[in-house]
Amino acid sequence: MTARILNGKAAAEAYRTKVAEGVAAFVREHGRAPGLEVVMVGDDPASDVYTRNKKKAAEAAGIRGVLHRLPAETSEAELLLRVAALNADPAVDGILVQLPLPRHIDPDRVIDAIDCDKDVDGFTPKNAGLLASGRPNLVACTPKGCMHLLELAGTDLLGARALVIGRSNIVGKPMAQLLLARHATVTIAHSRSRDLADLCREADVLVAAVGRARMVKGDWVKPGAVVIDVGMNRDADGKLCGDVDTAAAAERAAAITPVPGGVGPMTIACLLDITLLAARHRAGAVR
Numbered sequence: 001m002t003a004r005i006l007n008g009k010a011a012a013e014a015y016r017t018k019v020a021e022g023v024a025a026f027v028r029e030h031g032r033a034p035g036l037e038v039v040m041v042g043d044d045p046a047s048d049v050y051t052r053n054k055k056k057a058a059e060a061a062g063i064r065g066v067l068h069r070l071p072a073e074t075s076e077a078e079l080l081l082r083v084a085a086l087n088a089d090p091a092v093d094g095i096l097v098q099l100p101l102p103r104h105i106d107p108d109r110v111i112d113a114i115d116c117d118k119d120v121d122g123f124t125p126k127n128a129g130l131l132a133s134g135r136p137n138l139v140a141c142t143p144k145g146c147m148h149l150l151e152l153a154g155t156d157l158l159g160a161r162a163l164v165i166g167r168s169n170i171v172g173k174p175m176a177q178l179l180l181a182r183h184a185t186v187t188i189a190h191s192r193s194r195d196l197a198d199l200c201r202e203a204d205v206l207v208a209a210v211g212r213a214r215m216v217k218g219d220w221v222k223p224g225a226v227v228i229d230v231g232m233n234r235d236a237d238g239k240l241c242g243d244v245d246t247a248a249a250a251e252r253a254a255a256i257t258p259v260p261g262g263v264g265p266m267t268i269a270c271l272l273d274i275t276l277l278a279a280r281h282r283a284g285a286v287r
């Protein structure tokens, strides 16, 4: 079997066009564009690319995008002040503080400070808790993008065995919740899990979000499985690759996401959609 390659780039383009239409309708109705403010502290090269792409994509969809580049020496208090100012600004619908933050800043304190109604990452305890309670509001964009890709693959999630490798608040935990909400039988594996290869071999749906280059081997993949690769790593040769050995896994999977061009573009499209949703909520159009 050779897997169907799930083209996240094409799917994201279609999704972004739909969001742009929604944004145009919002502007007609409310006389202002939704506003997304992306805050980055320090100069992590990957974060630099991600945040610039987020701002660019926002603007392409008609969303007012602002990127705040703060120096690495920014204190936690200064960052909290910036978040408070964005919370108070009525023109701001979405606030995204890019992670990771420099070590002297406690990310939990910063996330806790973000207004839940502007938390387009879905990272605040309230939004994460609502998702866990089966009442999703603003949902983390990477897992949301993964769900769209599973839909694109025509995956039957009802009763399916889904394995999520990775337990981060950004991907693993919300991903597991979204799969559970769709009635999958969900297992969360992580760096301490025993017999990971065996767990993988049982999975009809495999979501890898560990951040280790090609850690999931081709023969770990159950024949006919759908594989979603959230990883974005560089191998020993400096080549961009995912958490899954894509070429080998594609020999067994029914469908698989490439890296790059799979999950990444869908994440950004979802961020735009969630920003529009936050704007609509705040404008009172949807409650």
Ligand code: GUN
Pocket (backbone or CB within 6 Å): 096, 097, 098, 099, 100, 121, 141, 142, 170
């Ligand atoms: N760092 C890596 N992914 C993300 C994300 O989805 N949101 C934020 N804020 N930081 C990240």
